[in-house]
Amino acid sequence: MLDYDKEADAYDASRGGEPRAEAAAAAVLGLIPDRPGRLLDVACGTGIVTRRLAAARPGLRVTGVDLAPGMARMAAGRLPGAVLLADTRRLPFADATFDAVTSIWLLHLLSDPADVRAVVAECARVLRPGGVYVTTVDKAAAHDVGSDIDAVLVPRPRRPAQDAGDTVTAHAREERLNPSGQASFPGVGQGRSPRATIADLRRGWFTMLPPGDPRTERFAADLARLPDQDRRRPDPVFHVRAFRKPPAA
Secondary structure, three states, X not given: OOOHHHHXXXXXXXXXXXXXXXXXHHHHHOOOOOOOEEEEEEOOOOOHHHHHHHHHOOOEEEEEEEOOHHHHHHHHHHOOOOEEEOOOOOXXXXXXXXXXXXXXXXXXHOOOHHHHHHHHHHHHHOEEEEEEEEEEEOHHHHOOOOOHHHHHHOOOOOOOOOOOHHHHHXXXXXXXXXXXXXXXXXXXXXXXXXXXXXXXXXXXXXXOOOOOOHHHHHHHHHHHXXXXXXXXXXXXXXXXXXXXXXXXX
């Protein structure tokens, strides 16, 4: 996993920057009721999406939490006084505090299924009756766009997708959250080029192979033979699902 403290300053530029954040925020906002209340952005990262959520809905009091101090520092610069350091598995809020909870690009980072269940449970716990939880799903699968790069990488060993849509839906149902909508948005600027993919493979991304494994170099050699080494292939399309907590009886 990335060291998010070290990556914080360069993170946005390497992840599509403001165009991707705008697309993500628009998808999330389309799933959240437009009314006053409180919203919690769990694992808010640099706050690049969180800030857009707050700006688009002045009636919402928006709070962000993140575990990485470097990321939280960046987010606090965008949302002064509204960002806390917190473990997403143990949120520092009372039950039924928020009208909406979001977790964008979080669940795919968790390798332990128990941690995924814990995060979904915490998001449900702090959600008020009638509130909505929105989360990204199927992050890794979104990067397979049918390109020549994907064809080369088919045999690689992959990490289990803890954020698979059906898995997340099952966890949500366990917490009495009912599916209430879904949306998609483009991962602007995140299409892969062969040369960049080689560098990422050697860092241990997209695969369970450790850096330096001979199989990594075989994949790298195959990628190096592809044409247009610096041309980005199509951008991925990411998916979000929404879940509603039943109103109080």
